Amino acid sequence: MRALVSALESLAGKNVRLIASAGLPTWELAAYLGGKSGLGLELIVPGRQDNRGREYFAKILRGLGLDPQNTRPVFTGSRSTGDFYAVRDRMALELAEVVYPVSIRPGGRLDTLLAEFLTKGKQVRQDFRIKFSRAPWTPSYSFPMDKLNPKLRLFESGWLTHWTHTWPGAWPGEEPREFYRDLLADPANYVRDARATLARIISEGLLRGSSWKMPSGESAISFTALTPAEAIELMRWRKRYARYSLEPYGLAFRQESLERAGTRPVRYLRNRDTVPSGEERLFTQSAGRKGNWTVEKEWRLRGNLKLEEFAKEELVLVTADLEDSVVFQEKFDPPWEVISLFS
Secondary structure, three states: HHHHHHHHHHHOOOOOOOEEEOOOOHHHHHHHHHHHOOOEEEEEEEEOOOOHHHHHHHHHHHHOOOHHEEEEEEOOOOHHHHHHHHHHHHHHHHHHHHHOOOOOOOOHHHHHHHHHHHOOOOEEOOOOOOOOOOOOOOOHHHOHHHHHHHHHHHOOOOOEEOOOOOOOOOOOOOHHHHHHHHHHHHOOOOOOOHHHHHHHHHOEEEEEEOOOHHOOOOOEEEEEEEOHHHHHOOOOOOOOOOEEEEOEEEEEEEHHHHHHHHHOOEEEEOOOOOOOOOOOHHHHEEEOOOOHHHHOOOOEEEEEEEEEEOOOOEEEEEEEHHHHHHHHHHOOOOOOEEEEOOO
């Protein structure tokens, strides 16, 4: 990231235009930085130059805070996400007069394209190139079961818990420019981890639904009927999704309070079960073929949830350790109790 910042800072004030795109953090960060530096942008946009394409282009401008007078869209002509990445990479190199690689995976698509365009006489400069690293930031937790907080006995029955997650980009309801602003301001830490997610929920007073892995892409909030002590057993890194299944920050609600808000248990479907349509689809989930999703004892609520609707005895905030519970209590002074998993 520092190399990218350095590269774009060196171009600020020069009579050049940056070829950028959206849809992936690496491309969006370059577009955001280019816009902040006042560079003119050629923005590669998936789709055709029709109303839908122009609406998507306007959404990118708003999301990244780009100057519409200084940003020109270049439409790919195809809306297929699978095709877009390959089309975008080739278009970017075709449009460019000079290419500055920063961090390129050896043997990857861009590396192959660069080699191809070098043979065609494309000017490729190595001024800012650094060694490629595939070591992404990942959260790390310890779960000292011998230090389990005895206060967790409160949750032995009648509670549903929403565990927060580390987000790979902007939170639901957040503009991408806000994510990149915070990322650049604090590069030593990942600014959208599960702890920060819980802090945002408390400060906004709003638990936002997400469409990630939800049926039909519908936005909903996921809860589990597992007690916090039981949920710890599922707090494991999942390589397939590059995230933890659950992380040790959450909000525990009285079950009857959530049921009044419309929260319902998920019905797990076996191989021959009929998948329902309409509103019922959200509340069903495959039991799993290789794995067993039923162990999560999931409940779901459509849409968002306002915390102000819950009395002191209906909601408890959960943090990983005692130190964090003190920090959350002092920083937010919430009307609800804050309990740590470990003492």
